[in-house]
Amino acid sequence: MYHSRAAVSLLLVFAVMINGSQYLQSRIIASGGCDSYTCGANARCTMSEGRPVCSCFNLHMGDPLARCIRVECLINDDCPYNRVCTNNRCVDPCVGLCGVNANCETRNHIGTCQCLPGHDGDPFSGCRIADPQAACKPSPCGENTQCEVINQVPVCTCLPGYRGSPLAGCRHECENDSECPQHLACSSSFRCESPCKCGENAECQVVNHQAKCTCPKTWVGNAYVACRPECTTHSECPAAKSACLYQKCINPCDGVCGVNADCNLRDITPVCSCPRHMTGNPFVSCRLFEPRDLCEPNPCGTNAICTPGHDNTGRERPVCTCPTGYIGNALSSCQRGECFTDSDCPDNRACIDFTCSNPCTGRECGPSATCTPRHHIAVCTCPQGTRGDALYTCNPIESKSVYNYGRAYRYRYY
Incomplete structure (x- = not known):
């Protein structure tokens, strides 16, 4: 240290204050190089015009020959943009x-x-x-x-x-209705407002600025006071209109039955029927009875034909008959007959009432004649030992008897 300082020919010494303390700051004015001279702590040596110069590092203050102390700032630029350098400190x-x-x-x-x-x-x-x-x-x-x-x-x-x-x-929104849209009216406050001031549950329709209040369909009441449904249960309806349908009392029979038909209620269910003196479809139309109605529907047996007729008292009644070619009880059933003509039967049978029957019924020949069925008819002959007209009578043959050719007797038995 001695030999370094010996190289300094002259020092200019001055005092400075750092944070309240006094430090000596020197500046080399004599010649000498930095290699032969050491500056103080936190100081550096630089050459200027061939002479060594000691100075403190940036943001440091003190005696560069002895010791430099670090400070927060020296000028405002050393501080953030929102701080200022005062007494070497960055403050707000x-x-x-x-x-x-x-x-x-x-x-x-x-x-x-x-x-x-x-x-x-x-x-x-x-x-x-x-x-x-x-x-x-x-x-x-x-x-x-x-x-x-x-x-x-x-x-x-x-x-x-x-x-x-x-x-x-500014002026009033309106002075009269014509200055408002059709669905609005000019109110007492000179504003275009809805003119609807209807009662509870009422419906409002505005026509040409005028309000028209009505109760909903099927509802009753004063539309400008209050509307209510005509009914909510069947018990609220009168006897003439005993059913509550869609909140309206109605007669369940209205429009249900056909023309001239009767409608009777079972509770609130309509039952349609034709009057006793009439017939037809009660849901379409009822009409007076006609003779043809006796056979509609057919009251006769299977395959039988029904025609309007009268009983023994003259009262109208249906008459049942079997059709041609059929036999049986027309009230229960008619069956197709066995035959229509004699050719449908064997040679010894005839078609009688659509049945192949023996043509010899006992009524075709005389009482003593013989009946034989042949070719579908009855053949009458007198038995051997007799003679006469087999249709009427056969007489025994006697050799000594006198035959009266002038008289003939015919007998027919039934």
């Missing part, structure tokens, strides 16, 4: 800078004071509450308008019930 410039009701913002190391929203005055001494409607005093708006300050800007609007330009002036 807003501390104690602004008055009451003022905000402080730091920009480029400079504190700026502004009054809080809704306040005015000197932000460095103090701000007071401002009149929120100051921008509307006096009002820049036209007649029949209202002025409102929004974001410190006056905004003009027409008063309720008025329309037009708020800056030039």
Whole structure:
């Protein structure tokens, strides 16, 4: 250390204050190189015009020949943008800078004071509450308008019930119905409003600005007071209209049965029927009885034919007969006959009442004649030992008897 300092021919010594302490700061004015001289702590040696110079590092202060101490800042640029360098420290410039009701913002190391929203005055001494409607005093708006300050800007609007330009002036929305749409009317407050003021549950229809109130279909009541359903249960309906259908009392028989038909109720269920003196489909039409109705439906047996007729008293009744070619009881069943003609039967049978029967029934020949069925007919002959007309009588043959040819007797037995 001695030999280094010996190389310095002259020192200029001066005192500086760092954070309240006194340090000696020297500057080399004699010649000598940095290789033969060592500066103090946190100092560096540089050559200037061939002479060594000791200086503190950046952001350091003190005696570069002895010791340099680090500081926070030397100038404002050493601090963040929102701090200022005061006494080698970066401090908030807003501390104690602004008055009451003022905000402080730091920009480029400079504190700026502004009054809080809704306040005015000197932000460095103090701000007071401002009149929120100051921008509307006096009002820049036209007649029949209202002025409102929004974001410190006056905004003009027409008063309720008025329309037009708020800056030039507003007028009533309407003076008469013609200035309103068809479904609205000009009210007493000069506004286009619905004219509907109907009763509870009523329906409203606006025609040419006029309201027409009606109760819903099937409902009753005063449409301008209140509407209600005619009924909600069957018990609320009168006897003549005993059914509650879609909230309306109706006669269940209305429009159900056919022409001339009777309708009777079972509880509320309609039952259709034709009167006793009439017939037909009760759901379509009923008419007076006709003779043909005796056979509709057919009361006779299977395959039998029904025709209108009369009984022994002259009263109309159906008459049942078997059709041609059929036999049997027409009241129960008719069956197809055995034959239609004699050719349908064997040689010794004839077609009698559609049945192949013996043509000799005992009534075809005389009482003493013989009947033989042949070729479908009865053949009458007198037995051997007799003679005569076999259709009437056969007489025994006697050789000595006198035959009276002038007289003939014919007998027919039935």
